[in-house]
Amino acid sequence: METGRYGQYGGQYVPETLMNAVHELEQAYEHYKKDPDFNRELDELLRNYAGRPSLLYYAEKMTKDLGGAKIYLKREDLNHTGSHKINNVLGQVLLAKKMGKTRVIAETGAGQHGVATATAAALMGMECEIFMGKEDTERQALNVFRMELLGAKVHPVTTGTMTLKDAVNEAMREWTSRVDDTLYVLGSVMGPHPFPMIVRDFQSVISKESRQQILEAEGKLPDMIVACVGGGSNAMGSFYEYIEDEGVQLIGCEAAGLGVDNPKNAATIANGSMGIFHGMKSLFCQNEYGQIAPVYSISAGLDYPGIGPEHAMLNETGRASYVPITDEEAVAAFEYLSRTEGIIPAIESAHAIAYVMKTAGQMDKNQIIIATVSGRGDKDVAAIARYRGVEIYE
Amino acid sequence: MSRIRDTFKKEKAFIAFVTGGDPDIDTSYELIKTMAASGADIIEIGIPFSDPIAEGPVIQEASLRALKAGTTTDSLFGLVEKLRKEIEIPLVFMTYMNPIYVYGTERFMKRCAEVGIDGVIVPDVPFEEKAELAEQCREQGIDLISMIAPTSKERIETIAREAEGFIYCVSSLGVTGVRSEIKTDIGSMVKHVKAVTDVPVAVGFGIATPEQAEKMASLSDGAIVGSAIVKLVAKYGKEAAPYVADYVKSMKEGVRRA
Numbered sequence: 001m002e003t004g005r006y007g008q009y010g011g012q013y014v015p016e017t018l019m020n021a022v023h024e025l026e027q028a029y030e031h032y033k034k035d036p037d038f039n040r041e042l043d044e045l046l047r048n049y050a051g052r053p054s055l056l057y058y059a060e061k062m063t064k065d066l067g068g069a070k071i072y073l074k075r076e077d078l079n080h081t082g083s084h085k086i087n088n089v090l091g092q093v094l095l096a097k098k099m100g101k102t103r104v105i106a107e108t109g110a111g112q113h114g115v116a117t118a119t120a121a122a123l124m125g126m127e128c129e130i131f132m133g134k135e136d137t138e139r140q141a142l143n144v145f146r147m148e149l150l151g152a153k154v155h156p157v158t159t160g161t162m163t164l165k166d167a168v169n170e171a172m173r174e175w176t177s178r179v180d181d182t183l184y185v186l187g188s189v190m191g192p193h194p195f196p197m198i199v200r201d202f203q204s205v206i207s208k209e210s211r212q213q214i215l216e217a218e219g220k221l222p223d224m225i226v227a228c229v230g231g232g233s234n235a236m237g238s239f240y241e242y243i244e245d246e247g248v249q250l251i252g253c254e255a256a257g258l259g260v261d262n263p264k265n266a267a268t269i270a271n272g273s274m275g276i277f278h279g280m281k282s283l284f285c286q287n288e289y290g291q292i293a294p295v296y297s298i299s300a301g302l303d304y305p306g307i308g309p310e311h312a313m314l315n316e317t318g319r320a321s322y323v324p325i326t327d328e329e330a331v332a333a334f335e336y337l338s339r340t341e342g343i344i345p346a347i348e349s350a351h352a353i354a355y356v357m358k359t360a361g362q363m364d365k366n367q368i369i370i371a372t373v374s375g376r377g378d379k380d381v382a383a384i385a386r387y388r389g390v391e392i393y394e
Numbered sequence: 395m396s397r398i399r400d401t402f403k404k405e406k407a408f409i410a411f412v413t414g415g416d417p418d419i420d421t422s423y424e425l426i427k428t429m430a431a432s433g434a435d436i437i438e439i440g441i442p443f444s445d446p447i448a449e450g451p452v453i454q455e456a457s458l459r460a461l462k463a464g465t466t467t468d469s470l471f472g473l474v475e476k477l478r479k480e481i482e483i484p485l486v487f488m489t490y491m492n493p494i495y496v497y498g499t500e501r502f503m504k505r506c507a508e509v510g511i512d513g514v515i516v517p518d519v520p521f522e523e524k525a526e527l528a529e530q531c532r533e534q535g536i537d538l539i540s541m542i543a544p545t546s547k548e549r550i551e552t553i554a555r556e557a558e559g560f561i562y563c564v565s566s567l568g569v570t571g572v573r574s575e576i577k578t579d580i581g582s583m584v585k586h587v588k589a590v591t592d593v594p595v596a597v598g599f600g601i602a603t604p605e606q607a608e609k610m611a612s613l614s615d616g617a618i619v620g621s622a623i624v625k626l627v628a629k630y631g632k633e634a635a636p637y638v639a640d641y642v643k644s645m646k647e648g649v650r651r652a
Contacts, residue, residue, distance in 0.1 A: 012523060013520070013526075014518060015517050015520070016545075016549075017544070017567060018545075019521070019546070019549065160445060169447050173448075173569045275492045275496055277492050286492070290467075290497065291443065291444040292492070
């Protein structure tokens with residue numbers, strides 16, 4: 001496959017000003033990924049700072065209640081900073097440091113990637129600026145303060161739809177204005193090459209671990225992996241080590257908002273078409289003239305009009321399947337997992353749980369599902385209360 | 395030889411940008427006619443995109459105004475068709491890859507040729523991704539304008555070698571918009587270009603005053619101005635034409651002095 005391409009998807013569609021920066025990043029990554037010292041340091045950070053390996057938890061009550069496949073949860077919510085985002089960020093900020101950069105910038109939707117980046121920057125002594133849609137700074141006010149507490153500067157983005165895609169636009173604009181000392185730490189398997197590859201590699205620790213853990217626990221591979229997809233980083237990380245195992249079904253759950261037939265959704269695979277945006281050729285929610293559509297989801301982290309290029313390819317080849325999950329289904333799953341297993345998942349992750357709830361009962365008792373709980377739900381409690389008509393002041 | 399390159403043979407060029415359909419198509423028609431009459435040598439028409447990542451706030455807002463007013467790629471083809479009955483100077487579309495790709499790259503370039511567009515500038519298609527539209531441009535005789543930036547360094551010669559029409563020299567890091575000072579060593583960038591090609595070089599990003607235009611044109615073959623014009627359109631809306639006319643005249647004079 002051509003560098004940076006996933007079938008017909010991917011590529012490097014960025015302004016000339018950034019070309020040397022993405023090349024420099026690519027070269028540095030190719031060098032350091034083979035460097036034993038870099039890998040030792042990263043491994044050390046993942047174990048002693050992020051708390052890896054994350055648990056593969058057998059959800060016994062949920063399994064009994066749904067009455068079908070055995071359900072395991074890959075507990076990325078237990079990582080330091082409360083989501084899978086730390087896996088990628090520790091890798092990228094360490095790489096930035098090795099490259100001699102002194103400043104990192106990042107976009108964030110729900111705030112998870114922003115918090116993780118601010119955390120890694122604090123740990124490694126880097127300057128940090130986070131771009132977050134103004135609407136999201138309001139939806140996730142606590143995370144804004146959290147980032148500031150960690151020493152980051154948060155820029156509320158007031159352009160466009162004031163959500164995740166606009167935060168990416170603004171972070172890219174900022175990067176073009178200051179490339180020498182700054183690395184853009186992209187939070188998902190998207191954007192121009194080499195980001196989709198780097199983020200996938202750093203996130204694939206999820207499936208490396210889960211594969212080994214399930215073999216230890218069950219002596220066989222799972223039948224299905226389920227993860228939520230916005231840009232698609234936790235899903236890519238959850239899928240990656242199983243791609244060659246044809247018997248393992250890979251399911252990505254996209255945010256269908258008020259429903260795939262309602263304009264208020266963010267289901268890119270269901271509703272999107274081919275386009276070239278944010279540095280990549282992939283699928284996007286857009287109109288007939290290629291104007292990017294305003295998308296909607298209750299979950300700020302999945303509220304993105306595109307999807308990573310490798311997912312677009314996995315969808316095209318049929319290796320992975322992508323299903324839409326509505327706000328209502330996600331909220332029900334959020335509540336269900338909380339009550340059934342005592343685990344409050346991020347509303348993003350609840351999209352994956354919702355699919356498990358629909359599917360497990362139809363599967364055989366000797367089959368196995370691994371669902372990734374990509375983050376914890378503390379950040380969402382107030383929004384879920386609001387959804388149920390209860391006003392809570394954070 | 396393209397009509398764009400011919401333009402530079404006469405004298406140093408003043409290249410004016412305006413966002414198509416801001417505040418509406420009729421005003422764009424008046425503005426472009428006025429700019430041509432006031433001395434603009436080449437006019438860039440921006441096809442508005444919802445997410446213009448290379449633009450600063452001024453052109454971002456203009457793009458949103460144009461889209462809100464219902465501007466589409468087709469309505470801008472219609473605008474150019476109408477303009478071609480009145481003006482002969484080269485017209486160039488500036489837009490992002492997605493509106494071209496989704497329209498159908500081949501269909502887009504064909505329409506460009508039909509209505510009389512001379513070139514396209516697509517800031518999110520760097521040299522490495524040129525294959526996305528180079529052939530379709532060539533088939534229709536549309537110049538694909540290349541950009542070079544202060545960070546391009548050794549890339550300048552590679553880019554220049556395959557350049558067509560003119561080379562858009564980005565004066566500064568960051569996005570489009572007015573700057574009080576341009577610190578990049580433009581002279582040395584132009585020298586790199588001239589070492590490998592005689593395709594003309596025009597400097598854009600951050601130019602707003604006749605003095606800046608004079609200085610940039612003295613170091614190159616022309617000056618490109620966008621945000622400063624779009625600002626006038628934002629301020630005066632449908633009444634902007636006379637203000638833009640005066641401004642373009644003063645800028646062209648600046649370039650002439652170079």
